[in-house]
Amino acid sequence: MRQAIYVFKKELGSYFLSPIAYIVISIFLVVTGWFFFSSFFLFNQASVRGFFSMLPVIFAFIIPAITMRLFSEELNVGSYEILLTLPVTFRDIVLGKFLAATALVAAMLLPTLAYPVTVSFIGHLDWGPVLGGYIGAVLLGASFCAIGLFASSLTRNQIIAFIIGMTVCFGLTLIDKMLFFLPRTLLGILEYLGADYHFRNISKGMIDSRDVLYFLSLIFIGLYGVKISLQRKN
Secondary structure (H helix, E strand, C coil), X not given: CHHHXXXXXXXXXXXXXXXXXXXXXXXXXXXXXXXXXXXXXXXXCCCCHHHHHHHHHHHHHHHHHHHCHHHHHHHHHCHHHHHHCCCCCHHHHXXXXXXXXXXXHHHHHHHHHHHHHHHHHHCCCCHHHHHHHHHHHHHHHXXXXXXXXXXXXXXXXHHHHHHHHHHHHHHHHHHHHCHHHCCHHHHHHXXXXXXXXXXXXXXXXXXXXXXXXXXXXXXXXXHHHHHHHHHHHC
């Protein structure tokens, strides 16, 4: 794990040494803050459910923008070949980059703790769903990071990587919203494939092993896809 931690520190440091992290976090906070507080008083409830309900759609756009450069940039400028000359394995590279992107998502979520704290001063807030919502948000963010990494490993072009990652993330987010177009026999299967469906379950404070297993499976499939993609390039 020492080499993976080295890659993790390098990638996380590159985020905060450039304007990328600050721009992404600022955009995320402005968008979530605007939508949350503009509709909060309409419901007249001490709840942050509105914040969590919009997270999957926002993540589907923000996270591919975070991950699009992780492999595409190195493949384009040739630094990936230099990275392979170091005493690191495919697993170290993939795991380190994945942890760096996930850590940035966690850092992005950290300032939003001000939302439930503010709501708790206004009324009685049930902290169970809040805790579940943040656990679900980290799992959802990690899953989308794995998908974004896979998209970045497929191409040297960052814009194409962003489009591929965003398309897959939006597809997983919206698939359970289109069930009324589909045959009844497929509803159960397609509903289970929806990331938003599992995130909603966890954000209610009900942490079911099936929902956790879904996100862990997405992470595994995404990272394994990255490994296969990079091995094929070599």
